Structure formats: C-alpha cells, structure tokens
Amino acid sequence: MAQQKTEKIRQQELRQPDAFQKAGADARDWLMQRQKFLAIGAGVLVLGAVGVAIASEVSKRGEEQASMALGQALTVLDRPVTGVDPVDPSATEPPFATVQARDEEVVKQLAAFRKEHGGTRSATTAALPQAKAEFRLGKNDDALASLEVFLKDAPENDALRASALEGQGYAYEAKGDYAKAITSFEAMEKADTGEYLVGMGAYHKARMLILQGKKDEAAQVLSKIPTDHPNSAAARQATERMAVLAAEGVKVPTPAPPAATATDAGQP
Known part of the structure; x- marks a missing residue:
C-alpha cells in the first residue's frame, strides 16, 4: 500500500516540471515578454525618430x-x-x-x-x-x-546683439538711468559690433560719465578709443569730444599711438 502510494506520488512528481524546467520556462516566458517589450521599444524609438523628423520639418516650415x-x-x-x-510713383499704398x-x-x-x-x-x-x-x-x-x-x-553671436544693447542703453539714458545705460554700453563694447559700431560702446559710456559729472573719468575712457579702434567713427567722435572737454578745462590724457601692425613693423 505504502509502495503504491509512493509510486503514485513519484508519477505525479514526474509529470510536474522540475526546478530546472520551471526556471527554463520562466526564463522563456521572460524572454518572450522581453522581446515584446523590445519590439515595442524599438517601435517607439522608430516612431520617436519619425516624430522628431516631422517636428523638425514642421519647425523648419514654420520658420x-x-x-x-x-x-x-x-x-x-x-x-x-x-x-x-x-515719393515712389509705383507705390500701391x-x-x-x-x-x-x-x-x-x-x-x-x-x-x-x-x-x-x-x-x-x-x-x-x-x-x-x-x-x-x-x-x-x-x-x-x-x-x-x-x-x-x-x-x-x-544667440550670443547674433550680429544684431550690439545694436540691441545700444538701443537698450539709449532707452535707459532717456529715462535718466545713466548707471544702467553704462552697463548696457559696456556689454555692447564686449559684443561683436562689426566695423560700423566698433568702439561705440566705450564712446557711449564716456557720454554717460559726462552726464554724471565724471568728466575726468570720461576723458580717460575717451583717450583709449583712438588707440584701441584707430580710424573708426568712434575714434573720430572721441577725439572731438576730448577737444570739448579740454576746452572746459578737463585734463585729457594724450592718446597712445595705435599698436603697430605686422606690416608696419616690417614683418611679412
């Protein structure tokens, strides 16, 4: 009886998966599920890439x-x-x-x-x-x-940034806030001004210093412009402004000569 019972249990156990079989089945199920997730994930990535491309194209068209x-x-x-x-004779408005x-x-x-x-x-x-x-x-x-x-x-390298900073300085100047105007003009001087506005940030700063009654400090700023930016509009205006200050009795430093270029120094 006991032997029959033992044999019955043994047969039942044989019909049941052992630990390795169960582990293998679980692993297979996990891999199958994982493959589904990977497939879904890949699909999402593809759709995401397509979405980015579409968004980029839409953005491009929008721009x-x-x-x-x-x-x-x-x-x-x-x-x-x-x-x-x-008057333009061909104007429609x-x-x-x-x-x-x-x-x-x-x-x-x-x-x-x-x-x-x-x-x-x-x-x-x-x-x-x-x-x-x-x-x-x-x-x-x-x-x-x-x-x-x-x-x-x-962008920081936008060619119009210097013009915007100049406009900002003008607006603060119109409001009588010369300190903030100086901050704008100093930022303008550091920006890529291009040939036309080169040195104008320093020139405008000197103007604000004059309006603040700091003429000696303004003269110091103005005296550096012809040296730092020779043959520029700012240099010419700075020279004229220094002449006015000198006529008012302000001690104006003599501008240092511009640094010699490689050609001036006789170098190739």
Missing part, C-alpha cells in the same frame, strides 16, 4: 513661413513719409502723414506678427525694429521690454 511673414510686415518701413521721403504715424504702424504690425509667430527666430528678430520704433515714440519702457526679449532669445 520659413515666419521669415516670409516678417519680410511682409517690415514693408511698412519702406512706405515714405510725406515731406520727408521721396499712400505715404504716411508723419514719422510718428509710421512708427505707430510699425509697432502695430510687428506686435501682431510676434503674437502670431511666437517662438520662432523671426519673432525674436522682429522685437528689435519694434523696440526702435517704440523708442522713437518715447515709449521707453515698452522699448526696453522688447529689447529684453531679443537679448534673451537671440
């Missing part, structure tokens, strides 16, 4: 559309002002009655453009001409807000 729309919005700057600009009217339309058009195309590079660029029009209208706080957007979103 292209925004760029064209900005060009259209900026045509308002080409419309002449009666008595100021020559009437001239503006005043410069103020044109600036008001510039602000209106560009504000609407930026709202519609927010987040695009063109919207960032549009903030600069809008700020300049706002400044001309005497809306210094609005101009500063627009310039802040441009300076925050534009």
Whole structure:
C-alpha cells in the first residue's frame, strides 16, 4: 500500500516540471515578454525618430513661413513719409502723414506678427525694429521690454546683439538711468559690433560719465578709443569730444599711438 502510494506520488512528481524546467520556462516566458517589450521599444524609438523628423520639418516650415511673414510686415518701413521721403510713383499704398504715424504702424504690425509667430527666430528678430520704433515714440519702457526679449532669445553671436544693447542703453539714458545705460554700453563694447559700431560702446559710456559729472573719468575712457579702434567713427567722435572737454578745462590724457601692425613693423 505504502509502495503504491509512493509510486503514485513519484508519477505525479514526474509529470510536474522540475526546478530546472520551471526556471527554463520562466526564463522563456521572460524572454518572450522581453522581446515584446523590445519590439515595442524599438517601435517607439522608430516612431520617436519619425516624430522628431516631422517636428523638425514642421519647425523648419514654420520658420520659413515666419521669415516670409516678417519680410511682409517690415514693408511698412519702406512706405515714405510725406515731406520727408521721396515719393515712389509705383507705390500701391499712400505715404504716411508723419514719422510718428509710421512708427505707430510699425509697432502695430510687428506686435501682431510676434503674437502670431511666437517662438520662432523671426519673432525674436522682429522685437528689435519694434523696440526702435517704440523708442522713437518715447515709449521707453515698452522699448526696453522688447529689447529684453531679443537679448534673451537671440544667440550670443547674433550680429544684431550690439545694436540691441545700444538701443537698450539709449532707452535707459532717456529715462535718466545713466548707471544702467553704462552697463548696457559696456556689454555692447564686449559684443561683436562689426566695423560700423566698433568702439561705440566705450564712446557711449564716456557720454554717460559726462552726464554724471565724471568728466575726468570720461576723458580717460575717451583717450583709449583712438588707440584701441584707430580710424573708426568712434575714434573720430572721441577725439572731438576730448577737444570739448579740454576746452572746459578737463585734463585729457594724450592718446597712445595705435599698436603697430605686422606690416608696419616690417614683418611679412
């Protein structure tokens, strides 16, 4: 009886999977599940790559559309002002009655453009001409807000950054905040100004120092410009300003001669 029972149990155990079989089955199930997950994951990656490509293409098209729309919005700057600009016989729109009217339309058009195309590079660029029009209208706080957007979103190496910093300095100057204007003009001097604005950051800083009554310090700043930026517009204006200060009795340092170039030194 006991032997029969033992044999029955043994048969039952034989019919059951042993530990290795169970482990193998579990592993197989895990691998099958894993393969499903890997397949799903691969699919997600593929879909993700496709999604990125689509998003990139949509973004590219959005930027292209925004760029064209900005060009259209900026045509308002080409419309002449009666008595100021020559009349274009081929113009399809009437001239503006005043410069103020044109600036008001510039602000209106560009504000609407930026709202519609927010987040695009063109919207960032549009903030600069809008700020300049706002400044001309005497809306210094609005101009500063627009310039802040441009300076925050534009690349550090943007060719227009120096112009934006100059505009920011002008707006602070108009508000009588010469200290903040100096900060803007110092940043302008460090930016890539290009040939036209080279040295102008230092020149504007000197102007602010004069307005603060710090004429001796201003003379020091001005005296370095012809040396650091010879033959530039800033150097010529600095020389003229130093002559005025000297006439007022301010002791103006003699500018050091510009550093000799390799050609001047007789080097190849």
